[in-house]
Amino acid sequence: MDRTLTSFIAALRSADVRISTAETLDAMSAVELCGYRNREFLKDTLALVLPKTSDEKSTFNETFDQFFAFEDVKGEDVVVELDGDGNEGEGGSGQGQGGAEGEGAGGGKGGRKKNKFSSFEEEQDEEDLGPGEMAKPQSALGKLLIQDSRVELTVRMASAAKEVSLEEIQVFTQKGLYTRKIMEEMGLGDLQQEISTVRQSPNIPDRRLGQELKKRREWLREQVRDYVEKQFLLHADATGKKLREELLRKVKLSNIEHRNFRLVQEVVFRMAKRLVALHSRRRKVFKRGQLHVSRTLRHNMSYDGSIFDLHWKSVKIDRPKVFAICDVSGSVANYARFMLMFLYSLEEVMPKVRSFAFSSDLAEVTDLFERNKLEDAIAKTLRDYSGGSTDYGQAFEDFRNKCLDDIDNRTTIIILGDARNNYGDPRTEILKEMYDRSKRLIWLNPESRNTWNVGDAEMRKYSAYVHQAEECNSLTHLDRIVGNLLRTIQ
Amino acid sequence: MTDIDKLAGSVSNLQAGLEAHRYICSSQIATAVYLAYQLRKPVLIEGPPGVGKTELAKTTAEMFELPLIRLQCYEGLDEAKAIYEWKYGKQLLYTQVLKETLDEVLQGAKGFTESVNRLHEFGDIFFSEEFMEPRPLLKALKEEDGCVLLIDEVDKSDHEFESLLLEILSDFQVSIPEIGTVKAIAEPPIVFLTSNNTREISDALKRRCLHLYIPFPDSDLEQRIIHARVPEIPPELRRQLVTFIQELRDLDLKKVPAISETIDWARTLLLLHTESLDADLVRDTLNVILKFQEDIDNVAAEITTLTSKAVKN
Numbered sequence: 196m197d198r199t200l201t202s203f204i205a206a207l208r209s210a211d212v213r214i215s216t217a218e219t220l221d222a223m224s225a226v227e228l229c230g231y232r233n234r235e236f237l238k239d240t241l242a243l244v245l246p247k248t249s250d251e252k253s254t255f256n257e258t259f260d261q262f263f264a265f266e267d268v269k270g271e272d273v274v275v276e277l278d279g280d281g282n283e284g285e286g287g288s289g290q291g292q293g294g295a296e297g298e299g300a301g302g303g304k305g306g307r308k309k310n311k312f313s314s315f316e317e318e319q320d321e322e323d324l325g326p327g328e329m330a331k332p333q334s335a336l337g338k339l340l341i342q343d344s345r346v347e348l349t350v351r352m353a354s355a356a357k358e359v360s361l362e363e364i365q366v367f368t369q370k371g372l373y374t375r376k377i378m379e380e381m382g383l384g385d386l387q388q389e390i391s392t393v394r395q396s397p398n399i400p401d402r403r404l405g406q407e408l409k410k411r412r413e414w415l416r417e418q419v420r421d422y423v424e425k426q427f428l429l430h431a432d433a434t435g436k437k438l439r440e441e442l443l444r445k446v447k448l449s450n451i452e453h454r455n456f457r458l459v460q461e462v463v464f465r466m467a468k469r470l471v472a473l474h475s476r477r478r479k480v481f482k483r484g485q486l487h488v489s490r491t492l493r494h495n496m497s498y499d500g501s502i503f504d505l506h507w508k509s510v511k512i513d514r515p516k517v518f519a520i521c522d523v524s525g526s527v528a529n530y531a532r533f534m535l536m537f538l539y540s541l542e543e544v545m546p547k548v549r550s551f552a553f554s555s556d557l558a559e560v561t562d563l564f565e566r567n568k569l570e571d572a573i574a575k576t577l578r579d580y581s582g583g584s585t586d587y588g589q590a591f592e593d594f595r596n597k598c599l600d601d602i603d604n605r606t607t608i609i610i611l612g613d614a615r616n617n618y619g620d621p622r623t624e625i626l627k628e629m630y631d632r633s634k635r636l637i638w639l640n641p642e643s644r645n646t647w648n649v650g651d652a653e654m655r656k657y658s659a660y661v662h663q664a665e666e667c668n669s670l671t672h673l674d675r676i677v678g679n680l681l682r683t684i685q
Numbered sequence: 686m687t688d689i690d691k692l693a694g695s696v697s698n699l700q701a702g703l704e705a706h707r708y709i710c711s712s713q714i715a716t717a718v719y720l721a722y723q724l725r726k727p728v729l730i731e732g733p734p735g736v737g738k739t740e741l742a743k744t745t746a747e748m749f750e751l752p753l754i755r756l757q758c759y760e761g762l763d764e765a766k767a768i769y770e771w772k773y774g775k776q777l778l779y780t781q782v783l784k785e786t787l788d789e790v791l792q793g794a795k796g797f798t799e800s801v802n803r804l805h806e807f808g809d810i811f812f813s814e815e816f817m818e819p820r821p822l823l824k825a826l827k828e829e830d831g832c833v834l835l836i837d838e839v840d841k842s843d844h845e846f847e848s849l850l851l852e853i854l855s856d857f858q859v860s861i862p863e864i865g866t867v868k869a870i871a872e873p874p875i876v877f878l879t880s881n882n883t884r885e886i887s888d889a890l891k892r893r894c895l896h897l898y899i900p901f902p903d904s905d906l907e908q909r910i911i912h913a914r915v916p917e918i919p920p921e922l923r924r925q926l927v928t929f930i931q932e933l934r935d936l937d938l939k940k941v942p943a944i945s946e947t948i949d950w951a952r953t954l955l956l957l958h959t960e961s962l963d964a965d966l967v968r969d970t971l972n973v974i975l976k977f978q979e980d981i982d983n984v985a986a987e988i989t990t991l992t993s994k995a996v997k998n
Contacts, residue, residue: 215892217892218892221724221726221895224724225720225724228720228723228724229716235712236696236712236716239696239712239713239716240716242713243713243728243895243896243897244895246896247888247891247892247894248896249731249898468885489765489770489771492773492777496811500777500781
């Protein structure tokens with residue numbers, strides 16, 4: 196039974212629940228204690244040992260229900276399970292008992308299948324042979340199909356699936372491939388052969404057999420497809436998701452499609468969370484603060500109890516002050532969206548983010564972010580400010596009027612923009628002023644480095660007055676830049 | 686087989702035992718206690734405030750008739766307050782006393798080396814058990830018959846403190862540099878940690894614990910809890926007020942009422958000799974269940990609908 200547990204844990208892991216080896220061992224000793232008899236008890240027990248956040252708990256519940264419902268198929272409940280699952284009502288045996296666990300995803304489809312199979316609809320081009328004697332099938336699979344022995348078919352299916360290593364399925368497009376592979380493993384070749392021979396045979400019973408076999412082959416195919424689908428959901432969906440996420444991290448932010456925004460947001464949050472964990476607390480011992488009595492006494496013990504080496508304790512948490520100035524004109528809007536998303540996800544470690552948006556005129560949008568949900572705020576910002584044609588000179592001018600005085604030597608300014616100024620006055624002197632006052636001024640340019648000075652781009656002029664100019668067009672870039680930002684601000 | 690073993694022998698026994706001590710719980714919670722006892726693993730309890738996380742530890746101690754040792758965590762909590770501390774005053778005093786007798790000790794010693802050697806014979810008396818003040822964690826390990834150790838609101842403590850806990854949680858021992866490793870004497874304690882999730886607990890700590898999430902109870906369970914805690918309240922009113930609270934939890938509130946608030950409210954209503962909920966009464970007593978003016982204002986508009994819904998069902 197340990198095998199069952201480890202494969203369950205593998206399924207959990209692929210569903211993004213992090214389980215260490217130590218926890219696996221814990222689970223084993225827990226299961227030894229509670230046994231497999233009582234399903235609810237087992238679920239309660241494993242729910243305590245394996246998942247460690249409430250998110251993971253709900254994933255766990257789903258996976259448990261799927262996994263252990265399925266486990267029955269291999270066991271003694273095979274008939275029950277198959278019936279419940281495929282809704283093959285005419286099989287009859289044990290339908291009642293099977294109902295409880297068989298109402299999985301297969302339910303809806305199963306219903307249709309039942310019609311197809313049990314109402315004996317003839318396809319239109321089939322000749323009507325009427326009822327009567329039917330020849331005996333020769334191929335192994337054919338025999339099983341005609342005997343209608345579901346138990347054996349299921350066992351066959353499971354072992355065939357193992358043979359073609361179904362658990363390695365990764366993306367949904369492979370479903371067809373695996374279905375075919377399993378069918379072949381089960382002896383589809385022979386069956387096909389037989390079907391085509393008997394259908395051409397002059398004997399009516401043979402031809403009848405042909406029709407019957409064909410029908411049942413279709414039924415089997417559906418069964419296998421269902422099975423593959425279930426296994427896919429169990430083993431591969433998460434891997435597929437991981438692949439997609441991996442891709443999203445690298446893809447250019449402007450190319451991310453709208454439907455993937457949610458996923459990106461998840462990725463951003465996760466990346467931000469990692470940074471938060473990394474940088475959330477930093478303890479510093481200072482020459483001031485509270486007297487650390489015990490340590491002082493301890494250290495002065497060796498000086499005969501005369502206290503002259505004082506120790507202080509003081510916790511200092513450094514929180515960078517960040518000004519984010521984003522170009523939200525059409526060409527850069529999408530990048531701005533993700534950077535703002537990133538910065539505001541870091542609220543725990545960077546509570547003092549002030550953000551500004553401009554295309555021609557610059558405005559502060561900090562309030563907007565405080566009052567609205569992140570997505571709404573971003574949407575509103577992009578709607579309200581992305582109208583005009585880009586004018587960096589004007590934007591800098593506005594910035595100087597509004598809040599140049601707020602910049603001190605602990606402030607980091609991040610400017611996100613492509614520096615394409617429509618041949619206007621770049622006003623580098625204001626940027627210089629900002630550069631002089633701030634601790635760091637970082638310019639993030641979504642274009643790749645070799646186009647920075649092409650056309651109306653003013654990057655060459657601006658880059659004289661920034662501490663750091665970086666190409667930034669994917670989440671990985673963003674992650675690295677923000678990570679560095681948190682590291683350097685100490 | 687001792688009483689405790691018998692009690693902790695099965696989940697249903699435990700559930701009944703907890704219930705006898707007026708802690709009504711789901712089988713999930715009882716299973717957690719069962720595993721904690723059988724596997725001797727600490728339980729990390731998470732959940733919204735007021736669902737009975739701390740209460741579970743207290744009740745367990747009561748049920749097993751074990752002493753409860755509680756360590757309340759807060760920012761800045763360190764080993765000196767959690768594990769042990771040297772008795773500095775005593776150490777200083779003894780130094781002063783010894784200084785006077787130093788001459789006697791060193792009498793007859795020739796040269797510096799011999800003097801130092803003689804002093805070495807005394808060993809590190811200042812850093813021995815007599816000079817040590819045990820704090821909750823160490824105390825829990827030294828408890829002869831075992832105990833229930835409650836580390837409350839572990840999320841309020843610093844990251845460093847979490848790491849400090851790791852040793853005691855996985856091996857039931859603490860290392861004190863001057864003395865060595867102190868192990869649990871006989872029975873290792875049953876450990877509960879609670880967290881309100883104000884920050885993420887590190888994976889290392891989570892890995893060593895069973896993880897129990899206590900959500901808000903469903904209507905049935907909550908009614909039973911109220912019945913256990915405030916038995917005098919009539920069944921009809923109990924049903925109404927639980928329904929009302931359950932409805933309230935679905936609203937978008939700054940702080941949703943927890944079980945403790947439901948209990949408080951039940952007591953309040955009992956005190957006011959209430960027979961059945963009505964809108965005015967609810968409005969007057971709303972401050973018992975809602976703790977923010979903002980929430981009270983939000984709910985005030987809906988009171989009539991909510992009340993009639995609760996009364997009707």
